Amino acid sequence: MSRPAIRQSAVFVASPSCAAFCMRLTRRRPDFSAFMQCQQNGCTVLLDLAKKRRPPSMKRKASCSCGALALIAHGRPRKVSVCHCNACQRRTGSSFGVAVFFAAEATEETGKAAVYRRIGDSGRSLEFYFCPACGTTVFWKPEFRPGLTAVAFGCFDDKQGLEPSQTVYDENRDKWVLIEVTPVSPA
CATH class of the missing domain: 2.170.150.70 (Metal Binding Protein, Guanine Nucleotide Exchange Factor; Chain A)
Structure with a gap:
């Protein structure tokens, strides 16, 4: 399966019902790559956490x-x-x-x-x-x-x-x- 293009700071999920679960998952593991499969519903989560990893004014x-x-x-x-x-x-x-x-x-x-x-x-x-x-x-x-x-x-x-x-x-x-x-x- 090829990886789709990533939009900066965007989150896409195939199943709206599991969006909260996916966000909790990524908060626990902030160094995930920009593409992952949700473990609950198998939906696709795409995100770019580069800005969240190192905010310039932190x-x-x-x-x-x-x-x-x-x-x-x-x-x-x-x-x-x-x-x-x-x-x-x-x-x-x-x-x-x-x-x-x-x-x-x-x-x-x-x-x-x-x-x-x-x-x-x-x-x-x-x-x-x-x-x-x-x-x-x-x-x-x-x-x-x-x-x-x-x-x-x-x-x-x-x-x-x-x-x-x-x-x-x-x-x-x-x-x-x-x-x-x-x-x-x-x-």
Whole structure:
């Protein structure tokens, strides 16, 4: 079967009754190719998600509790990682920490930060930037991930589309914590 021509940002379905299902399916897997078969009714779904993948003006703001320290992240994150290590549990006061990784050059820091440096399990350093007024850790720079800045998930104003793509230190995960992971497809 040959692939029909694709119109930019258009969705066509053979069965109007399953349009909602097809849209849910494509939202869960945004990196589908431009042509696919619907699994429910076998209808054809054609779409071009190129603009949805990388909106030119996409930026997110993460800030501390008092608003004095902030970071603006541009574009899509490289990954969203849920960490169950003891250090993240202590840092967050929770059962896990969530790091949203962006290319360092795609981030802008504003405000004054205090820095806490520690050595991680890798033997390399991590520098945590937190607000000296309220104590919120907004972002950190792990030496073992050169060129990336990790941003605390809970500090973002808009968390939409920031689903976890991996979990680490699962052996330390509390048994009552259940997290669904959506693997990131290479761009």
